[in-house]
Amino acid sequence: MTIEQLAGGLDTVWVVLTAAMILLMEGGFALLEAGFVRQKNAVSIIMKVFVDITFGALIFFAFGFAFMYGKDAGGLIGTSGFLLNGDLSHIQYMISHETYWLFQCAFVIAVISIVSGAVAERINFKAYILYTIAMTGLIYPIAGHWVWGIGGWLGKLGMIDFAGSAVIHALGGFSALAATIVIGPRIGKFNTDGSANIVPPSNLPLASVGAFILWFGWFGFNSGSTLSAANFYEAIGHIAVTTMLAASAGGATCILFTMLRYRKSDPPMVINGALAGLVGITAGCAYVSDVAAILIGAICGVAMVFATEALERRGIDDPVGAFAVHGISGSIGTLAVGLFAIPEFTAKFGLDTAGLLYGGGWQLLGAQALGLVVVSAWGFGLTWLALKAIAAIVPVRVTADEELVGLDVGIHGVPAYSQEDDFIDLSKMIGK
Template structure:
């Protein structure tokens, strides 16, 4: 066995395990969102996550991956590699096309899961399937091509996004905002004078466990984006440390800030604060110092609180805080790269660039800002247009009766929790 073969085997194992960790995050999304919504809608959340995994994986295999990583056409879209067959020019390491597809498949599933929480408790299940196809097949792959594919035009301009603060989280967050605005708030969320009513989470311990699973999976999300254990073994450790510090800072900042602001530490805010720190560090986890990671995490955690309050004042109902966590923190994290990227760290990945505070001038920050605006606008605008198109085929929102009784029973025909004395009459073998 040659050194290259050994390195290739090590890289393959590393990427496959990282992909598995990211896929486990779907369990985190399911528990987090089921805990944040009302009990009568827990099953509907789980079913949407299953749509993310099943339809998302199939669509991304059939054509989404090709549009993202196929042969470049003018820097905007891929044109080859459908069903992983044909010219795929993205592979720069010793892993196979299939290995890289699996890793990116885990990413695309995470993107659509961001949107599912923002429209929880009132989105039509059939419409959600159609939107999932659009997100995993077109919206995300095209934006991803701009930054990550060989020849992508934003990448050529100098934008860098190591693991997806912009490509995944800002895109998903602004798509979630568009979906929440399009579908409207839940019945009873806002009063006629515009004031908001509190809808208590059904199970905060469940949501907390979901957040911990997401936190765990994020190490695969960020460190796995090296795509090589052999070539970047030193960077992997640094990425894991910046990821941990940002998450801890986001959560700690929310604990202290909510104690000052509300006189009590707010558990849902603290949960989302840690997630905001994780989102914020995703773009620069390989390029910034440990100190910068803590600052980024803390700023994102506090900004998430203000963003959550702002949405409620504007009458936008986002039950899990998807936009505040992913849209706002993803934006801040993307811009932070333009400030804090260190030349000695970017050079390790073959990049000749640095942040404004490290002598790089305004070029990188400008590229980050331009890319962020365009990716966010793409996610928001395409989501709005897709939902308009879906509305012409099937209702995007459930009926008021289904919403009031709960989507678990109203749409899926089964409650999340049953009492031991509850029985369901099943037909006998002769059909009686």
Template sequence: MDQIQQLTSGLDTIWVVLTAAMILLMEGGFALLEAGFVRQKNAVSIIMKVFVDISFGALIFYFFGFALMYGKDIGGILGTTGFFMGGDLSHIALTISHDTYWLFQCAFVIAVISIVSGAVAERINFRAYILYTIAMTGLIYPIAGHWVWGVGGWLGKLGMVDFAGSAVIHGLGGFSALAAAIIIGPRIGKFSADGKANIVPPSNLPLASVGAFILWFGWFGFNSGSTLSATNTSIGHIAVTTMLSAAAGCAACILFTMMRYRKADPPMVINGALAGLVGITAGCAFVSDAAAICIGAICGIAMVYATEMLEARQIDDPVGAFPVHGISGSIGTLAVGLCAKPDAIREGTAGLFYGGGFHLLGVQALGLVTVCAWGFFITWVFLKLIKLIVPLRVSRDEELIGLDVGSHGVPAYSQEEGFLDLQHLKNNQ
């Protein structure tokens, strides 16, 4: 029996490490996606923020984020043990080591901050972004995560279900991104004096597309890896629902934008696939294939409407972080309460459409509102505090020249004229 347990533990460890690596590879997807969506003069700034996400995010989550999220519970609110991965973590009963579990969860926390990065692209001060990254990875996300996933978390006790993070990662990240975009304000020239949104063309849609494909690939690690077990028989079903929802979100966007704009809109189509992936993340293990298709299609169409809604309200979200993650994450979280198959979550539970009543849906709605409100308002508070230390936004000159040269002193491409513009500006000061 000991040999069987040892073999199982070894297989689970390999599985979790490999899927964690797949999720970390998604940072390459975020980098390419966002660099392709923004203007050429801001591509390097995107890459630099991704390096901040990975480096500062991993260190801060190791120092105290993991402890607040998964340490021994106090009042259902936060953890109190496991700082620097030391102390008592015996309550975490897994077949893998705590180090392995930390690595997997570290990949998640890095993804959360990367969501916010896109919403403030092309105008956030780099130092302010570092400070916000510390706040998100060390406090904002770990506390919300403890409520749902931590042993003793109050939302988890109520029965909230979020298999791989439609609410905890994407809802939280999306609404945090919305708050950040509102506070920092739109890019110069995004909106005209009469409030009309001006088109800011993406610099490289093929690059953004490759980023989306990498994210799509990594999502199989995101969802299937959340089993934390290489021998879990639901892995195949999770992968299928993930694929179907993404395909449905993408297809729905192609057809919907063809009807609405008379042409298939490439940025919308890219985000449509991502919206489908976000939407299925909460229920990928619990819903049927048909439900996954419906969830993806609904998320894809809702994302288009949400993008238009932001522009109508003069909120500038360059990569669509809130429509993709905030809206689709909300839909996916509620979909569990509607579409969860009988006994798929635990014995005696089912979604509303399967005769389970309103209980699960009500818990999902409560958890969703709580997590998203936490992300929005605590981000608002932290950004206001950060503003007292460093400027949130770059200067007008830096923004016009581009953050690559203005903030980092180097253009993305050697022929870029922004570098010469900077030299001219310095000579005239």
């Protein structure tokens, strides 16, 4: 066996394992969102996650991957790789095209899961399936091609986004914002005078476990984006450290900030603070220093609190804080690359660029800002249009009766939790 074969085998194992870590994040999304929403809607959360994984994978295999990573056409869209067939010779890594697809498939599933939480407790299940097809097949792949596709126009302008603060999180966050506006707030969330009512989470321990699973999966999310263990073994450790520090800074900052602001440490905010730090470091995890990672995480944690409050003041109902965590923190993280990217670090990945504070001038920051605006506007605008189009086919929102009784029973016909007496009664009915 040659050195090249050993390296290829190592890279394949590395990418498959990190893809599996990212797919495990769906369990984190499921637990986090189920814990944040009311008990009567827990099953509906799980069902949406299953839609994300199943429909998302199939659609991305059929044509989403081709639009994102296929042979470039004018910097706008890929044109090969449908059903993983056709000309993909431009994708040149030590791993197979199928292995590459698996890793990228895990990413697209994460994008749609961001929107899932924002529309929890009131979206029509059929409409959600249709929107999942639109997001995984068109909205995300086309925007992704602009930045990550070989020949994409934003990539050519110099935008860099190592693991997706913009391509995944800002896109998903602004898509979530559009979805919450189109679908409207939950019944009873806001009073006639515009003031907001608190909808208590059903299970904060469950949400916390979900956050820990997401945190774990993020090491695969960021470190796995090297796509090679053989070539970037030194960078992998640095990426893992910046990921850890940013998440810790986001959570710690929220603990202290909510103690000062509310005179008590707010658990949902702290959970989202750690996630905000993770989102913020995703773009620059390979390019910035450890100290910069702490600063990015801390800023994202505080910004997330203010963004959550701002949405409620404007009558926008986001049950899990998807926009505040992903949209705002993704934006901060994307811009932070333009400030803090270190030339020695970017050079390891074949990039001749640096942040403003490291002698790179305004070029990278300008490219990051332009890319952020374009990707965010694309996600917001296309989600708005997609949901309006879907509304012409099926209702986007459940009926008031279904919402009040809960989507678990109203849509899926089964509650998340049953009492022991329910089983006793059922056994008696079977006996008869």
